[in-house]
Amino acid sequence: MCRLQRCLLGSGIITSVEFTFGCVFNLVLGWNIWDYSQQPFHFMGQICLLYSILWFLLCMPVTFLGDWLKEKMYLPRHKES
Numbered sequence: 477m478c479r480l481q482r483c484l485l486g487s488g489i490i491t492s493v494e495f496t497f498g499c500v501f502n503l504v505l506g507w508n509i510w511d512y513s514q515q516p517f518h519f520m521g522q523i524c525l526l527y528s529i530l531w532f533l534l535c536m537p538v539t540f541l542g543d544w545l546k547e548k549m550y551l552p553r554h555k556e557s
Contacts, residue, residue, distance in 0.1 A: 479539050486535035491528045498522030 477485075499522055501507045513521035 479536070479543075482539050483532050483535040486538070487528055487532035490531045490535075491523050494527070495519070495523045 498510065499520070501509050502511070502522060503520070511521050512518040512524040512527070515524040515526055517525035
């Protein structure tokens with residue numbers, strides 16, 4: 477999967493989790509932790525396009541870091557002849 481796809485997937489997962497927890501905490505329990513209803517392109521006041529884009533941008537350095545860590549942590553085993 478290319479980096480762009482991983483960032484889109486990551487943003488989608490984070491936004492889905494934010495929506496789920498927003499519905500539980502804000503709508504069901506009434507805690508009113510966040511409210512995006514004043515933001516353009518919001519959905520039920522729990523998620524909005526701006527923050528989904530910001531999550532996508534945050535996923536970029538995270539994927540670079542993950543690739544770098546995977547490279548550094550993977551130590552190929554050499555067979556002794």
